[in-house]
Amino acid sequence: MGPPDGGSPNPTLKITDWKKVSTALEKIDTPSFNSIPDDISTADEIDSAIDTLPTTIESQCSHASPPYDIAHIQHIEEEVQSKASSEPKDDLPTVSLSEIQTLVKSLKTKKAPGLIGISNKAIKYFSLPLLGLLVAIFNTCLRNCYFPPIWKKAEIIGINRPGKPRDLFTSYKPIILLSGLGKLFDRILKTRLSDHLFGKGLIIDEQFNFHPVHSSPQQVLRLVEYISEGFKSKQKNRSCLL
Template sequence: MPFSIHSSSGHRSERSRFNAPLIGALTNHIQKVVKSCSREVRAAVDGRRMPADALELLRAKNAALRHAYAYPASENRSRGRALHVRARMLEVKNEERSNLMEDITPSHQAFWKLTKALKSEGYLPTPPLKKADSSLAVDDVEKAECLADSLELQCSHTIPPVDIHHITRIEEEVRYKTSLEPRDDLSPVSLDEVQKLVKNLNAKKAQGLDGISNKAIKYFPIALLSLLVAIFNVCLKNCYFPSIWKEAEVIGIHKPGKPRDLPATYRPISLLSGLGKIYERILKSRLSEYLFSKGLIINEQFGFRPDHSCPQQALRLVEYITDGF
């Protein structure tokens, strides 16, 4: 018997039990493959070539330090300080910066890296956060709970619904509509469509909770992409969105210029699954096509529509007012 979201709540749980193990097995398989194909990369080192005299000074200083450690006498310790290595290193850095500023152009890749470095604050550790009871959250677990409580407070309703009966009636109507058989079938997902979506993925985007990066998805073989197509079609046919793709890793990003010890000054960034994002794009294309073909989107709607923009809508408003005079 095929699963359907429009049948009953019992079938929903059956469908969930059917899809969750399949997607979980696929995720585990991909994680194992990625781990087996990954290699440990050594930490990046400064590859700049220093002048020969600076290198000779560094070697002499290191030799003096080793000698002073083996024979801790005052003259041995002063020998390393007399080399003036720090002053020479500062001169080398200043010379490199001067040469960079003379040679750099807006088309140079280092130009934008330098601009970003000057604008950013750099890495700053998160200080202890103040809880609602004025106590401090010190360790990472306490900070995470503190941020979660703050987000829950910001996203909760401050004023209770005015008409509970009206809200209940709307919820019942929605449940009734979703219990009906779908009138129109959405077009199935093709392998070519998934390949194009995977090709357009940004490889630099952060991965979600499943640990599968967009870069890894770009290396999926045809067999694995075909399995994804089958999963997408099953979900699409049964009007189902896997709950595992709704889970996100939430990271708090500090708002510039705000106190760093208040949880309300951190904005949440949700890192979702890359596979779930592909399925979201598939759903969006089909829902948009259906809404536009049925004329369910009014002409005045300009937001989140292709070939429409807010300035264009503002221009239409100005023309409408001008024609009124």
């Protein structure tokens, strides 16, 4: 939402009604789950249940791919190649050893590791040479605009909700485990992108999402006060909610 005197609101704001989503998922037939017994007692049944879970999640979340537009894809690839080969206009600050040490100290040790199997507790025990290697890797990633694909992949564990039937997809709560190293690099990127956006004045003061000292209740209060002032002066108020 823009300021009262005019401004550029966000083009879209996606709001999901999770209650409707849950109701829709409950209506989805999950035949592969129907074969999972309520009482799993043997090793074979455990393996079967584990194998069934990711397959079912993938089948329910997959959608048919739209037809390819070869010309459009080629145009996008050329644009990406042009951007990637050009020199960056604003170089991001390099990563320092002291920054890595501070971030590593703040890691929570009780978090489970992701696919690469390196836990946060293990990262906290990294020696100085290993931390120096991390500095070199992160700086190379920044310089080449690269985020390693393995850090984007997550391990998903399905936990059965208490008292819920095991043959329903909605009875399982997905737990997503990401790489600790990926989270470190993510925080490094976030810090630099935030400094760049706010330092260049690219984030307007009227934005109340992902903005320090700008909470959503403040935006709601501003809206209520603006409408109240309109009532007092007998003016009509209009709003566009996206």
